Amino acid sequence: MEYQKQLQRIAEGSGFIAALDQSGGSTPKALENYGVNGDAYDSDDAMFDLVHEMRARIMTCDCFDNERVLGAILFEDTMDRDVNGKSTANYLWEDKNIVPFLKVDKGLAEQMSGVQVMRPMPDLDALLDKAKKYPVFGTKMRSVIYEPNVDGIELVVQQQFDVAKQILSKGLMPIVEPEVNIDSAQKHECEVILKTEILRNLERLDDDHQVMLKLTLPEEGNFYQELVDHPKVLKVVALSGGYSRHDACDKLKQNLGMIASFSRAFTEGLSKQQSDTEFAETIDNSINEIYEASKV
Template sequence: MEYDNQLQRIKDGSGFIAALDQSGGSTPKALENYGISGDEYENDEAMFDLVHEMRARIMTCDCFDNERVLGAILFEDTMERDVNGKSTANYLWEDKQIVPFLKVDKGLAEQMSGVQVMKPMPNLDLLLDKAKNYPVFGTKMRSVIYEPNVDGIELVVQQQFDVAKQIISKGLMPIVEPEVNIDSAQKHDCEVLLKANILRNLERLNDEQQVMLKLTLPEEAGFYQELVDHPKVLKVVALSGGYSRTDACAKLKQNPGMIASFSRAFTEGLSKQQSDEEFADTINTSIEEIYQASKV
């Protein structure tokens, strides 16, 4: 029942998905952007304590509301921590009606054939079972494409969909994220090959199977419309990929039907040193700008 309510919310609700899922590799940079330097914590445990404080500060803000925020992507460590006396996922869903997702990949393998596939996930079933103990609706996993290499892109998409089927079998909604690097010299060529591969894999899903897609904002406006309209795609969300929030929102407006799932662009301008009022004003400005761009 809970899953069905969340499904309906993602399908019909307006708003965007906040990506609050920086993991071990990306957390130091996220903290640095938030005004906490590396010499302010001694180890990973202290680092994750600090980043959870930042995330909790965002999530408990009154302006982080379900009228503009549809969902939030969490890191495993965040899922297992509490916000306002409840597990993070329970707080989001029960108190805010914001749909929780879980990042499940274990990072990227070394680059080869112009791409980085995901590292092996031998304990994925255990992690998915753990997620089912919380009101987690879906998952997210990321690969990266740098060059229009036919074999490399096919490998990325095939791996994403193979894992997606494993996630679906556990009763969760996978967000398939084959990111095209925004600095690729042949970004549009990568996108052409990527779309063709995604369409092929969507056709191989059975009638009961559906995925979400998280894609880099394309060079050509409306390029992913075919995916937005596809019956086996619940939602197409856009990653900011290193674009500033202003640029990412401008590009998003050129792609009707796509909604934001920004990470760096979402938390841009936030600082530990801000007063609660300044912090709330900054995050509210971010939420409103991204929400308006996602409504187009």
């Protein structure tokens, strides 16, 4: 029942998906951008305490509302913690009507064939079972593409869809994220190969299955329109990938039907040192800019 309500909300609602899923590797940078330097913590536990404080401050802000925010992607550590006395996922769904997703990948393998595939996930079934105990709707997993290497990109997309099928079998919605690095010298060539591979894998999905796609904003406006309109794609969301919020929103406006799922661009300008009023004003401006770009 909850899943169907969440499915309808993602399919029909307006807004964007906030990516609050920085993990062990990306958390120090996220904290640094938030004005918390490495000397403020001396262990991973202390680091995750601090980043959870930041996330809870965002989520409990009145302007983090379901009028503009459709969903939020969580790191496992965040899912296991509480916000306002409830588990994070329950708080988001029950108190905010914002759909929770869970990042499930374990990071990237070493680069080969111009790509980085995902590291093995031997405990994925157990993690998915745990997610099902919360009102988590779907999952997210990330690979990265650097070069227009057909074999490498085929490997990335095949792995993503293999894992997506495992996630679908557990009754969760997978967000497939084969990121194209924005600094790739042949970014558009990578995107051409990637779109072909995604379309090929979509055709292999069972007729009653859908996935979501999280893609780098393309060099050519509306380049992924075929994916946006595909019956086996619930939603195509865009990652910011290192673009500033202003640039990411400008690019998003050139891609009809795509919505944002920004991380760095979403939290840009936030600081631990800000008063609650300053913090709320900053995050409200961010939400509004991203929401407007996602409406186009």
